[in-house]
Amino acid sequence: MKKLIIFAAHFCLLTIFGPSPLSGHSQYETVEVWRNLLAEESDSVSWVSITVRIEVSAGGRSFPPSERKLEALGTVLAPDGLTVLSLNKVDPTDSILSRMRGPADINVNYTEVLILRADGSEIKADFVLKDEDLDLAFIRPQLEQSGKNDLLVFEYIDYNASITPPLETLDEVVSLGRLGRNLYRKPTLQRGWVNAVINKPRDYFVVENVTPGTPVFDQSGIWIGITAFRKEGGKPSGVITVPAKDVMEIAQQVRERTD
Numbered sequence: 001m002k003k004l005i006i007f008a009a010h011f012c013l014l015t016i017f018g019p020s021p022l023s024g025h026s027q028y029e030t031v032e033v034w035r036n037l038l039a040e041e042s043d044s045v046s047w048v049s050i051t052v053r054i055e056v057s058a059g060g061r062s063f064p065p066s067e068r069k070l071e072a073l074g075t076v077l078a079p080d081g082l083t084v085l086s087l088n089k090v091d092p093t094d095s096i097l098s099r100m101r102g103p104a105d106i107n108v109n110y111t112e113v114l115i116l117r118a119d120g121s122e123i124k125a126d127f128v129l130k131d132e133d134l135d136l137a138f139i140r141p142q143l144e145q146s147g148k149n150d151l152l153v154f155e156y157i158d159y160n161a162s163i164t165p166p167l168e169t170l171d172e173v174v175s176l177g178r179l180g181r182n183l184y185r186k187p188t189l190q191r192g193w194v195n196a197v198i199n200k201p202r203d204y205f206v207v208e209n210v211t212p213g214t215p216v217f218d219q220s221g222i223w224i225g226i227t228a229f230r231k232e233g234g235k236p237s238g239v240i241t242v243p244a245k246d247v248m249e250i251a252q253q254v255r256e257r258t259d
Contacts, residue, residue, distance in 0.1 A: 033221040034174045034189055042187030043118050043155035045176050045214060048074045048083065048139065050090045050127075051112040058104035067111070068092060073177055073213035074115070074139065075226055077251050081123065081141040081154040083115065084247060086212035087130050088229045088236050090137055098235065113139050118185070123152065129254050134242050135212075135228035138254050157215050157223050159248055165218045167194050173207055175227065177214045192216070198240075204230075205241040216241050 050070045056063045072089035076082070088094060093106050110127040117123060125139040141152060167173075175190045192209035207216055210227040218224050225243045229236040 030172070030219045033219065034217070037174070037176060037217060037221050038187055038189050041155065041157065041176060042178075044076045044157045045178055045187065046074055046076065046083065046118070047116040047178060047181075047185055048072050048085060048090070048125075049112075049114040049116055049122075050110060052090075052092065053109045053111050054092060054096070055107040055109075056096065056104055058100060058102060071116075071181075073211060075213065075215045076154050076156040077159075077248070078156050079154055081115065081125070081152065082251060082254065083125070083139050084213075084226055084251070085137045085139065086226075086228045087132065087135045087137040088231075089212055091130070094235055115139070115141065116185070118187075128258055129250070131250055132231075134246065134250070135231060135236075136226070136242065136247065136250060138251065140254070140258065159223060159244055161245070161248070163222055164245065165220065165222045165224060167197055167205060167218065167224060169194055169196060171218065173216050173218055173224065175207075175210045175214045175216045177211050190214070203243050203246070205243070206238070207241045210239060210241065212239060 048071065052068050052070065053065055054068065055065050070090050072085050074083040074085040077084055091108055093108060096106055097104060113125040113127055115123040115125050124142045126142055127137065128140050129138045171194045173192050173194060175192060177188045177190055179186045179188055190209060190211065192207050194205055195208050196206040198204050198206065205225060207227065210216060212227050212229060214227050216224050216227060223244050225241040226247050227239060227241050230238045230240045
């Protein structure tokens with residue numbers, strides 16, 4: 001009975017005065033922040049079309065090469081269009097090995113990479129780097145685009161290295177994405193929450209209800225990371241969110257190698 005009286009008193013106070021200012025964002029404020037993300041940064045997430053040529057050899061025998069056309073969501077990191085994706089979404093090696101009865105050598109060549117922009121245009125790109133440990137792949141628009149390179153401007157995720165929001169288990173987050181071709185590739189917000197914060201052997205978050213390759217934001221709209229697969233024994237075993245700081249450090253390596 002005492003607990004019931006306390007709860008009722010607390011409910012009356014919330015009704016009269018609203019949530020405490022110490023409680024952080026109200027639910028209404030958070031939703032407005034996220035809706036602004038959708039309105040202002042949705043073009044920083046694009047579908048990417050990748051054609052791969054696959055060569056397989058096993059047991060001393062080489063199989064005829066084959067081609068696949070894959071699509072995956074990518075997040076633009078810079079105004080020049082540098083884009084990060086989940087490697088597993090654009091590299092069929094793991095899925096092929098899972099169907100093989102024994103060891104095999106698999107060679108994947110990226111023959112065509114296209115960034116599919118919201119306006120319907122297709123931008124040719126190069127596959128420039130992959131990080132198998134973090135399940136990240138990086139592509140970059142080609143410098144020459146029929147003489148129109150000066151017109152290529154990309155929306156990109158805003159990153160501030162001085163801001164590292166402290167995330168805790170059960171914090172609400174949101175990821176920015178896009179629907180598939182059958183639903184006109186419309187931008188989406190996908191609400192999720194933090195299941196765990198991992199600090200060893202390296203930092204990452206376990207976030208529920210996210211899609212690989214998409215950016216995740218906290219309740220203040222700060223970008224916290226990119227969703228990817230966690231691998232165990234060389235195979236995907238779960239979905240994680242790689243912190244934005246780590247993603248941008250690898251992006252810097254891409255620039256040092258390709259500029």
